[in-house]
Amino acid sequence: MIIDDSALERHNLTPDEYQRIVEMLGREPTITELGIFSVMWSEHCSYKSSRVHLKTLPTTGKRVLQGPGENAGAVDIGDGLAAVFKIESHNHPSFIEPYQGAATGVGGIIRDIFTMGARPIALLNSLRFGSLDDPLVRRTMSGVVAGIAGYGNSIGIPTVGGEIGFDESYSGNPLVNVFCLGISKADEIIKGTASGAGNPVYYVGAKTGRDGIHGATMASAEFDDKLEEKRPAVQVGDPFMEKLLLEACLEVMKTDALVGIQDMGAAGLTCSTCEMGSRGGAGVEIDVAHVPQRETGMTPYEIMLSESQERMLLVVKKGRESEVERIFEKWDLHAVHIGNVTTDGRMRVKHRGEVVADIPNPFLTDEAPVYRRPMQEPEYLKHAQQLSFAELGKPAAPRDVFRRLLASPGIASKRWVYRQYDHMVRTNTLVVPGMGAGVVRVKGTTRALAMSTDCNSRFVYLDPYHGAQLAVAEAARNVACAGALPIGATNCLNFGNPQKPDVMWQFARAVEGMGAACRALDVPITGGNVSLYNETDGRAVLPTPVIGVVGLIEHADRALRRAFRADGDVIVLLGESAPELGGSEYLHVMHGLIRGVPPALNLGREKSLQQLLVDAAEARVIESAHDCAEGGIAVTVAESCFDTALGATLDVPALSPLDDFSDIATLFGESASRVVVSVRPGNVDRLASLARAAGVSALQIGFVGGSRISIRIAGRSVIDELLADAEQVWSNAIGSYFEKQRVIA
């Protein structure tokens, strides 16, 4: 085969990159080698555009047991245990084939967790879709939700939370980010390492087919009108196979016969082989003829690049083979010996004994290209950051705004989604979806873990640096609202084409902001994933750096929900309000605008607020806590009423004037670092003194009770709705779009 420009284009390699391959090898690559280079040097596997920026993130801390570089990160949670977690994207496949794309995203992240020797106990997902008015978007969303449900429910890992956002920019490029958390013994974390010359390399799991060839390369390119042709690059998931692998691998890990293990995810056998060798400073030699194949006539190229799901690569201690084989046999799985560890640091692939690829591991990993891509502040910012209230005209009545916001898919109840997810299996779920951060107890201890994924991409669009900081603050605050101390984070950075200087600028600024916030809030990032080229026909998604934060609750029985608990409890607003509407849900829903600057954030104050929440929960001083985010105080209080049959009566002070928008800003403004808590009347003084000591403003704004949501501003009634009416608007909004779908689709 002649390697010409069109071959390079098909492999998403530039002529310069090809030249570098030839120089490194000192010869022309074989076609198998070209395929191997193309996937390992793809954006998805090499992080070539993002790596220089990611290096600036804080990744260490006293609890961090494993930072980036392994299959997942790990933090110490006491009692000799570790929480092992990571978030990953499956955006591109989920647009092409929503059900399988999302399902295999779930499968992939679960493998990353149990590969570390951890038993997965919780899933979250962070989803972004276009407008639900678009039938294609509804089809995509139904498929994604069904795919997540189909895989997670079957394998028996509860989906305990997450978030969903909507914006036109995601219409042709939805985001599907999946987070998984598992528990392992802190001193028994398993690495993806190949070492010990002569140790056998085993392949176990599903057979290799032609599905997913060049999946990693696809995920590193934009979509265009040739989308249909890319369908074969999406893999098909088999949760039953993965369940068997999960149980069998955890059983094998209890023996000490294992040297290392890695799943075959993006770039399949290629990635697992060279990364395991690279980490262990060893070489790996395999013969693809031994690889179990689903189809006949597969070439070494196809076998090496297949992304068939539910496959693992293991290195076993020599002499312990039969022990390992026996465990897999018990689960009706066949572990196949496909090669051995060598001392030469090379990835050598044979086909019936004939060498078809022979590449030093570092060429594919550490020495892969790294780009410091040009960056430029985007043109749109100057205009977008200007917010003129005069242009907006008179605002609608607060009552109407309130109802519109409750019905907005970004705010409305997500029950239509999460009732399709098994969120209770394993009987650890203390806080169910829709009630705040997901909280699971850790059986055998007194502790629980809270977790939340967040990103307000409008804020990031308007100011990538501060927007990313707000995302970190919100995720950590959500976890603190459950009474948990934030102890670690994982990120999934979804952006457009990094070869565009303005996209690269957004990326770099967001990573800088994220790093600064993580440092200030003491939540190191232990791993994650970057998804670039989220564009369709040249249009990028809103920059969406999703962050997942994990928090630790010392006493599981003190975990908090967002829901009010009792009639007569006092409602207190923690944190300070300012007249801010930039990037708000209000502007988006009522005016169709993403404008202004995001709310100001003081990271010191944020940290004090979070510590106060943790202390107050531990001391049992507060009954409920809910982060004040999209929709401001009015929506936050309403959400704390929903699912409780308890109303609320509020009287909030007026903010300083903001043209005609003072009431709107008071009710629906999204100032950062604010939380609505409820307190028993007898505990108000205790909360006040805790807040004073923490330097956090605590303002008594009302009472729980009655059958209405009544809000006054400085004594003047602005909203007075029957709880049942408001709740109905909020509950039915998302489901009603899908009832329409039956007619249209």
Next chain:
Amino acid sequence: MKFAVVVFPGSNCDHDAYHAAKHVLGQDAELVWHKDADLRGADVVILPGGFAHGDYLRTGAIARFSPVMAEVQKFAAAGGPVLGICNGFQILLEAGLLPGAMLRNNVLQFRCEHVSVRVEQTDTPFTAACAPGQVLRIPIAHGEGNFYAEPDVLERLEQNRQVIFRYATAAGEVTAAANPNGSINNIAGICSEHRNVVGLMPHPERACELAVGSADGLVLFESVVNALSQGAFVTAR
């Protein structure tokens, strides 16, 4: 008292049933692998929820051929109490230990949420400690829990008082709105003719501690412990 919890490949509520029996109830419990034709001297057998064999072909259709099922059949025939939960119920149907079949939920989606079920009969080992008509708040989590039986089978089930649980409102009214999946006659659970084999779609093992939302399911396990300690049911040992 010893509970055997059968583990099929793809079972995923096995640990939950084990946890309920062992740690919440404080009874002896053992996980039994489906290839083992030995119930380890158990007094009670639980077929747990999950997706045995991936639910491929048909829910429960492959699991019924597991070697352990012959032992479960013998145990049941000898009067031993057997509880099938969710997928375990589906396996009991396929194995012929209980009559009827499962269809896809009429909403065509998986459903996970707390529902109310009314206890219809208390003369089974798993409901003996319930009050007649007692309403239990326990979760469902299934995609195929739409119980169906041919008219003559249904008639027999009703006549013989084999319907043990029905979906109902919190106040105990059996209504269409309270039926989450389209099950005929709102049936959530049934028993065998000899009343010792009980299957239900809701998950009592997930509702054994208030911390996880409800402890209403515990009464099923307490019932069998009481019943056995009073010698009410002869075990197959």
